[in-house]
Amino acid sequence: MAPRIAVDAMGGDYGPHVVVPAAVEAAREGVHIVLVGDEARISAELAPLKTDGLDIDVVPATQVVEMDDKPGDALRRKRDSSIQVATRLVKDGQADGVVSAGNSGATVACGMFVLGRIKGVLRPALAGIMPTEKTPVVLIDVGANVDSKPQHLFQFGLMAEVLARHVLGLEKPSVGLLSIGEEEGKGNAAVRDAFDLFRESELRFIGNVEGRDIFTGDVDVVVCDGFVGNVALKLSEGLASSMSRILKRELHSSWLSRLGTLLSMRGFKRFKRVVDYAEYGGAPLLGLKGTVIVAHGKSNELAILNCIRMAATTVRNKAHEHLSDGLAVHAGLTNGSAKSAA
């Protein structure tokens, strides 16, 4: 059976105009698409596209969560918002996963409160997937949790390893703990204690890694508290944009440079593609009873398509069952403190 993915048609900076074509493309690739949002606008976007024979349903939702709505408010007061209706479809068994490029705080809150946690998960976490010089790296958590305890950090790593293995297709992903020195014993209190949990686990734990190791591609999963991860993710986006802007400015500063830039255009395009987040999917929210992918607000059609693909792969490869297995195997490492920490 094809994976059924509910897509928040209203989400993101470009809304239905970008989301609907991306969803149609995913349907062409064999995904059962459920578009959720303003029926008239969705129909208008579907009209010019060839959708004959494709598995596309439309489920109406009368409200939209705005980018500046507070997650809690969105949850309570906009019960008929596209993101909440889409998430309820997963809860009610009418879809397997949900993708939204809307207000990411609201998407996370909907996932947490509507779907609930997989048994044994202490804290769901947001996995950021970032380009590197080699294969992408999974940074977890990138903002769903702050002040994480050691057992939380350990489970973040466990969940992201399942993602890396069963969704990104890495054979035996390596897991590193983000710290401020490679030696054991470096870091803050939570990281030092998490180190021991990782070392006792069955994960391929490579020890502490530092900020400079994230983008080399030499580690597959990097674990950190959501405060640190969110700063790291946004800093990376900001720095990449700033570097691109500075480069552009410098290369347009003389006629010779401009001519040179023109000749190098193909190289630049490839560079931009490597750096560009659009090629990578969004951030999966891991640990919930259902697949939730938080797409970047700026997502273009390709980015949305990649998010839907990732959601579909998660469902096809039964990542949730693998996660449950992993949690069971490692229950001894987190159970002791699970009750007090949950």
Next chain:
Amino acid sequence: MAPRIAVDAMGGDYGPHVVVPAAVEAAREGVHIVLVGDEARISAELAPLKTDGLDIDVVPATQVVEMDDKPGDALRRKRDSSIQVATRLVKDGQADGVVSAGNSGATVACGMFVLGRIKGVLRPALAGIMPTEKTPVVLIDVGANVDSKPQHLFQFGLMAEVLARHVLGLEKPSVGLLSIGEEEGKGNAAVRDAFDLFRESELRFIGNVEGRDIFTGDVDVVVCDGFVGNVALKLSEGLASSMSRILKRELHSSWLSRLGTLLSMRGFKRFKRVVDYAEYGGAPLLGLKGTVIVAHGKSNELAILNCIRMAATTVRNKAHEHLSDGLAVHAGLTNGSAKSAA
């Protein structure tokens, strides 16, 4: 009187061969230089340089802290190391400041234990100065402290503001608190409480800033815990290097691109200069009785020179007196918890 700066001649990846010429150049600019380390090697580097009439002393030190020495060991077992001898010159009043590109953990430890804190300072902190699209930004703390309390974070901001104003020459530097959302109330427990201290202070506090704001140049001082700041600093270095490598690889992938790159060379050089850390000084360790500048291990001659310049400016502009004044003005905000937190 000229500022007297003790320079660890043995420090850094390139040692005396790079440090000595940088120090001589600083002497030409009117700094009284005290070179500390292996006398024979220092003399050999000085010999071919024109040093007539310059204020350059050499103080011998028989030991060298290696890059893989642990800071505590270096402190206890290498009491005659160049970095420790240089720091003691400041302690004993024979120099006003010290610059080292050696083992940064050992440099920080020497500063902390040999010099001691300025009265009222809870925790000395390391200020990273990073290039942006506009003026450089001061990120504090970049690794001297982990698990910082709210009053520590507040003092980090206070110390960096003095640096930005009296050493970097900004008129009324803005101070932002690094968090994971701009609204008040966002962040972890320590950040939320620090927010209130900043708001009640006389600093030009602009509220929470996010990772993406660091490199825009729109905020002058960004305050965070040393764990977060260290990750941010190393991540930035790593990402900038990775982007440069990817760009280089792409631009060398065809003859047309290579020709184009050749024509754009001046633009690239300017880009590299903006991105390159060498143009900026090292990281000042703030809050100590004496000026300590931690230079990057990879520092080239220009980077070392800039560090010495920064140390000299700190002394000339009496930054320590301004810091003491700032601490006194804001004592009410940190005193209540100062004893328990110190």
